[in-house]
Amino acid sequence: MNSDNLLARVPLFENLGREDVDKIFKAARRRNYPKNQVILFEDDHGDALYVVATGQVKVVLTGENGREVILSVLGEGDFFGEMSLIDDEPRSAHVIAMEDCELLVLLRDDFLRCLKEAPDMSVGLLRAMSQRLRRADDKIGNLVLLDVGARVARLILQLADDQGGDTINRSIPHNTMAQMIGSSRETVSRTFRDLSEKGIIEITRETIVISDREGLKQAAGIK
């Protein structure tokens, strides 16, 4: 991806002028990570910010019994690793490649310098962090207030919105979806079958299509 493409896809850089983006590109390195490789370890010291140029990563917490909860799935144009650079605390979670990824890596000093030299980047950063906090708030609310069926329905709506329509490509397996909503693979699969039998979603080998958005919203507890 060249700097023009990335500029268009990275909300963090969207308010920056050409010169500022070029500065960031000069300072950044590109690195490739194969599927399943851990990119950041929870509790490690943070020394860089990452931008996803291609591929998808998951932000994960693991329990002592090896159970995983996925806090977020990040794709092209998203960034991660900013928290420890900002608050000087250890990494807050693991970040793992869900598929082969190409990442742009900005070392701590370069990131902090870019923030100082390009104040518009701070605005983009604050906006993105507010959106993440909103999603995290939603997730906490959903875990406490909704049953599993409604959580699955909301996840389908969210994934469809992320992909800009009523169709989700099935690159995310059921066990990963379960880890995104604090449930089990079996429950997610059963809920998918129920929704499909009711004609609310249509499942094919490659896609899930929302055929009755109102019905899905109702199942999600959204009026």
Ligand code: CMP
């Ligand atoms: P850092 O704590 O440096 O390392 C782990 C990164 O995961 C963190 O920075 C954020 O970039 C990212 N992260 C942590 N929690 C969330 C979340 N709830 N949503 C999206 N990204 C997150």
